[in-house]
Amino acid sequence: MTIALHRVIAADLRQRIRGGTIAVGEALPSEARLCEEFATSRGPVRQALATLREEGLIGVGQGKRAVVLDAVPAQPFETFLSFTRRAEITGHEPGQQLQEIALRRPEPAVAAALGIDLDEKVVQLLRLRLLDGRPAMLERMTYVEAVGRPLLDADLDAGSIYALLIDRGVDLHSARHTFDAVAADALDARLLEVPEGAPLLRERRLTTDSTGTPIEWSDDRYRPDIATVTVTNTRSTRTAAL
Amino acid sequence: MTIALHRVIAADLRQRIRGGTIAVGEALPSEARLCEEFATSRGPVRQALATLREEGLIGVGQGKRAVVLDAVPAQPFETFLSFTRRAEITGHEPGQQLQEIALRRPEPAVAAALGIDLDEKVVQLLRLRLLDGRPAMLERMTYVEAVGRPLLDADLDAGSIYALLIDRGVDLHSARHTFDAVAADALDARLLEVPEGAPLLRERRLTTDSTGTPIEWSDDRYRPDIATVTVTNTRSTRTAAL
DNA sequence: GACAAGCTCTTGTATCTACAAGTCATGGGT
DNA sequence: ACCCATGACTTGTAGATACAAGAGCTTGTC
Numbered sequence: 160m161t162i163a164l165h166r167v168i169a170a171d172l173r174q175r176i177r178g179g180t181i182a183v184g185e186a187l188p189s190e191a192r193l194c195e196e197f198a199t200s201r202g203p204v205r206q207a208l209a210t211l212r213e214e215g216l217i218g219v220g221q222g223k224r225a226v227v228l229d230a231v232p233a234q235p236f237e238t239f240l241s242f243t244r245r246a247e248i249t250g251h252e253p254g255q256q257l258q259e260i261a262l263r264r265p266e267p268a269v270a271a272a273l274g275i276d277l278d279e280k281v282v283q284l285l286r287l288r289l290l291d292g293r294p295a296m297l298e299r300m301t302y303v304e305a306v307g308r309p310l311l312d313a314d315l316d317a318g319s320i321y322a323l324l325i326d327r328g329v330d331l332h333s334a335r336h337t338f339d340a341v342a343a344d345a346l347d348a349r350l351l352e353v354p355e356g357a358p359l360l361r362e363r364r365l366t367t368d369s370t371g372t373p374i375e376w377s378d379d380r381y382r383p384d385i386a387t388v389t390v391t392n393t394r395s396t397r398t399a400a401l
Numbered sequence: 402m403t404i405a406l407h408r409v410i411a412a413d414l415r416q417r418i419r420g421g422t423i424a425v426g427e428a429l430p431s432e433a434r435l436c437e438e439f440a441t442s443r444g445p446v447r448q449a450l451a452t453l454r455e456e457g458l459i460g461v462g463q464g465k466r467a468v469v470l471d472a473v474p475a476q477p478f479e480t481f482l483s484f485t486r487r488a489e490i491t492g493h494e495p496g497q498q499l500q501e502i503a504l505r506r507p508e509p510a511v512a513a514a515l516g517i518d519l520d521e522k523v524v525q526l527l528r529l530r531l532l533d534g535r536p537a538m539l540e541r542m543t544y545v546e547a548v549g550r551p552l553l554d555a556d557l558d559a560g561s562i563y564a565l566l567i568d569r570g571v572d573l574h575s576a577r578h579t580f581d582a583v584a585a586d587a588l589d590a591r592l593l594e595v596p597e598g599a600p601l602l603r604e605r606r607l608t609t610d611s612t613g614t615p616i617e618w619s620d621d622r623y624r625p626d627i628a629t630v631t632v633t634n635t636r637s638t639r640t641a642a643l
Numbered sequence: 644g645a646c647a648a649g650c651t652c653t654t655g656t657a658t659c660t661a662c663a664a665g666t667c668a669t670g671g672g673t
Numbered sequence: 674a675c676c677c678a679t680g681a682c683t684t685g686t687a688g689a690t691a692c693a694a695g696a697g698c699t700t701g702t703c
Contacts, residue, residue, distance in 0.1 A: 163656060184516060189683060200658045205684090213455060215577060218614065221684050222665030228609075336632045339625035340582035340600040358582040358600035361625075383581035383603075390578045390632050405686060431653060442688045447654090463654050464695030648701085655694075664685075673676080 168197055168207035176216060176227050186224035187217060242288050242296065243319050254289030257315045258350070262304070269301050272365055273373045282307025284315070287350050288386075294351045295386040299378040306374050331374065334366040338388070341380065351382050362388060410439055410449035418458055418469050428466040429459060484530050484538065485561050496531035499557045500592070504546070511543050514607055515615045524549025526557070529592050530628075536593045537628040541620040548616050573616065576608040580630070583622065593624050604630060 175181045188196065193204045208225055211217045217225040246253035265273070265281045273281070281301050288296040300320075302310065306329055313323055324331060341361045348355040360381040366374050381387065417423045430438065435446045450467055453459045459467040488495035507515070507523045515523070523543050530538040542562075544552065548571055555565055566573060583603045590597040601622040608617040623629065 165656080191683080201684095202657055202659095206656085208684095209451075215575075218609070219684075220665080222682085223667080224683070337629050338580050338602055338604075338631070339623070339629040340602040341625065342600050356598075358584050360580055360582040360602070362580075381581070383583065387579050387581040389580070407686080433653080442690095443654095444687055444689095448686085450654095461654075462695080464697080465653070467654090644703105646701105646703085648699100650699075651697090653694100653696075656692085658690080660688080662686085664683100666681105666683075668679105668681085670679085671677090673674105 163203075164197065164199055165203040165206035165210070168193065168199075168203060169210045171197075172207065172211060173216065181227055183227050186226050189224055246290055251290045252292070254292060255316060256287040256289070258285040258287060260284050260311065260315065262307075262311065265301060269376055272376045273301065273303055275303060275373075280304045282310055284310070284320075286315070290385055293385055295382055297347055297350050297380045301376045303374060329374065331366055334364055336388075337363045339363075343380070347380055351380070353382060358383065360388065405445075406439065406441055407445040407448035407452070410435065410441075410445060411452045413439075414449065414453060415458065418453075423469055425469050428468050431466055483561055483563055488532060493532045494534070496534060497558060498529045498531070500527040500529060502526050502553065502557065504549075504553065507543060511618055514618045515543065515545055517545060517615075522546045524552055526552070526562075528557070532627055535627055536624060538621055538623045539589055539592055543618045545616060571610070571616065573608055573610065576606055578630075579605045581605075585622070589622055593622070595624060600625065602630065 172181075172187065181187060187193075187208075190201055190204050190208070193207075194201055197204065208217065208219065212219055212225075216228060218228050219225045243253045261283050262280055263283060264278065265275070265283075267277060269281070270277050270279070275281070281304060283302075284298065284300045286298045286300070287294055288298060301307075306324065310320065310323070321331065339361050340358050342356045343351065343353050343359050345355060347353070347359060348357070351359070353359075360383050362377075362379045362381070364375070364377045364379065366377075414423075414429065423429060429435075429450075432443055432446050432450070435449075436443055439446065450459065450461065454461055454467070458470060460470050461467045485495045503525050504522055505525060506520060507517070507525075509519060511523070512519050512521070517523070523546060525544075526540065526542045528540045528542070529536055530540065543549075548566065551565070552562065563573065581603050582600050584598045585593065585595050585601050587597060589595070589601060590599070593601070595601070602625050604619075604621045604623070606617070606619040606621065607615055608619075609615050
């Protein structure tokens with residue numbers, strides 16, 4: 160399988176930016192220069208630059224060379240879902256420790272979020288996420304039974320849950336993330352290795368399929384000194400409409 | 402001034418999607434068809450489709466026509482930016498108290514974020530935001546001088562800063578938001594009326610214009626019992642791109 | 644009827660060309 | 674010393690062409 164040239168170019172430039180070969184604030188080589196370097200035409204070069212721009216890595220402008228904005232790329236949409244992908248992109252080593260998996264009846268608040276009855280069962284997971292071996296995030300995930308069943312038999316310390324679900328044909332479509340801050344409770348404190356009461360970033364997430372049916376409810380708590388969450392948004396929708 | 406053809410095509414298709422001429426789930430005309438229709442080559446047509454894909458309006462895939470995903474993009478820019486708009490949507494009464502506005506030299510960290518020299522001046526604002534009369538969020542905003550100047554003369558307890566800036570022709574294009582949690586410092590505690598050390602949701606925001614030049618840096622701290630931040634994202638946008 | 648091969652339509656990738664439009668540095672005039 | 678015009682360089686836009694690769698329908702065979 161050959162990888163498209165514009166992807167190769169984008170990956171190469173990404174590497175240079177992350178590796179510091181091209182520093183933040185510095186200009187990239189001109190398109191013409193890149194064409195020579197990769198022995199290609201402007202098409203693939205421009206496509207690669209467009210990708211980097213979309214990722215928020217570079218800023219462009221007519222008549223002037225592209226400039227490196229930031230060494231850490233903003234997450235494209237789908238990576239918003241995956242802790243593993245996020246870690247890889249930022250160059251950290253992801254890890255995970257499954258603490259508990261259970262099939263049980265949900266608490267009322269969770270049942271309400273998922274829009275199910277109190278007597279329907281759910282699959283709940285408690286999982287600690289690591290970055291470079293340090294505790295970074297604690298997930299409390301709840302899946303509706305039909306979706307969560309296969310998780311009971313899977314090796315959850317190995318791969319990504321999302322990859323597994325998508326593999327089984329689960330139609331993950333959109334997610335609503337609500338952020339706030341909480342004080343670490345006893346369990347948070349023990350697993351994340353922070354004092355009780357320490358501030359944690361909490362992300363509560365409701366994931367739905369393309370028909371809008373809830374699939375997953377999650378309460379994730381981040382150690383703010385190790386992991387943060389970044390979101391990028393653009394105004395282009397409106398501007399272009401004019 | 403002529404508008405680039407690919408923008409015209411994008412705007413036209415957007416119109417059809419929003420207007421219902423092409424329903425959600427339905428396929429767009431093929432590229433070849435669009436080429437005929439707009440009497441052009443594939444370049445501009447593909448560029449227009451790439452724009453719509455980036456906006457999350459359509460999903461694409463090799464060998465099959467582009468499909469309308471959603472008539473309304475998940476995250477309109479203004480909604481994300483504007484506390485006022487968010488409050489109105491959720492049915493609360495927004496309020497604000499400007500604590501301080503100053504023209505000064507930035508701290509090194511802020512200067513670095515904005516990509517300016519230490520001896521360039523910036524306009525800094527400290528503003529408390531209220532919901533239904535209760536303190537909800539504390540903003541520490543920093544603008545590059547050229548952009549922030551007009552704010553010195555404006556009535557900031559009245560309208561929205563963003564509305565004012567857009568009015569003055571400032572090209573707000575995209576923003577990167579980083580979320581974490583911090584313990585309230587003395588100033589946070591006093592103004593937000595929480596104990597010192599209480600967990601606060603922190604949103605650090607870098608807003609840039611369409612060339613990627615930073616315009617604004619902000620550190621916003623939310624009282625989690627009064628205000629949270631919600632983001633929605635969709636998966637389908639990107640799947641085809643990998 | 645079921646299945647598979649093949650054909651056609653479609654998008655993805657790449658090249659070459661051309662001109663428009665913006666940026667920036669150089670250099671000359673005041 | 675300052676200012677401005679010029680010109681070189683760079684990116685934005687657009688056309689035409691070619692082939693690769695995936696999707697889905699059609700058709701022919703068993």
